[in-house]
Amino acid sequence: MNRLKLVLSVALPLLLLVVVSPASANVLTNPGFESPTTPVAPPEYYGAGDGWTSFGGGIFTISSAVGVPPNSGNQLLKMFGGCCSGAWQQFACTPGETWNGGVWMRNDSFDLMAGGQTGAVNIEWIQADGNTQSTIIPFISNGTFTAATAPVDVWTLQPITGIAPADAAFARLVVITGDFDSDNGGPGGAPFFDDAFFEITGPVPVEETTWGQIKGLFR
Numbered sequence: 001m002n003r004l005k006l007v008l009s010v011a012l013p014l015l016l017l018v019v020v021s022p023a024s025a026n027v028l029t030n031p032g033f034e035s036p037t038t039p040v041a042p043p044e045y046y047g048a049g050d051g052w053t054s055f056g057g058g059i060f061t062i063s064s065a066v067g068v069p070p071n072s073g074n075q076l077l078k079m080f081g082g083c084c085s086g087a088w089q090q091f092a093c094t095p096g097e098t099w100n101g102g103v104w105m106r107n108d109s110f111d112l113m114a115g116g117q118t119g120a121v122n123i124e125w126i127q128a129d130g131n132t133q134s135t136i137i138p139f140i141s142n143g144t145f146t147a148a149t150a151p152v153d154v155w156t157l158q159p160i161t162g163i164a165p166a167d168a169a170f171a172r173l174v175v176i177t178g179d180f181d182s183d184n185g186g187p188g189g190a191p192f193f194d195d196a197f198f199e200i201t202g203p204v205p206v207e208e209t210t211w212g213q214i215k216g217l218f219r
């Protein structure tokens, strides 16, 4: 094997690895609601646990002992009630970035959703002060998981993807429930949530330093 072939055999797989490696990773802390561990009795606590900012009264982390099987691990999120209860995490973003998120939701016969109850996952675009929504695109929402349409006793992935508007400094992933379909008779039952994710999508930029190292092999 001559030097060029040797270099190509080493460099090309490296280059390929750089280009096609996973574009992003889940930036969420505690995406599966496993931390902290629930007490033994009752096997639940208020809120979504570590990493999340929880709001509203109807949000509890529960263990599998309650009777609803998690999508993974031993714990999941139960949310219920009228508008609104939920939890969020937010991350610095740059206008024009594509953010991809989602969460698995479950409508369980243990506590069937009813009336106008809806489970939703949103991306809120937040300005530089860390609190104010964008004036261009305040938020986007996937609110298709409703009492009328959500499949029963099966986990369903609910995705959401959006591009950060020009005045966004933070991307906030929100899991939320409420009586959003309010013509249908008020809140009822509880959607369950597990295994959220939030990531920047798109190809990994090839860093100049990496190119330089690879080009250096050919000199």
Ligand SMILES: [Ca+2]
Binding pocket: 032, 033, 034, 070, 071, 072, 073, 074, 075, 076, 194, 195
């Ligand atoms: Ca879990």
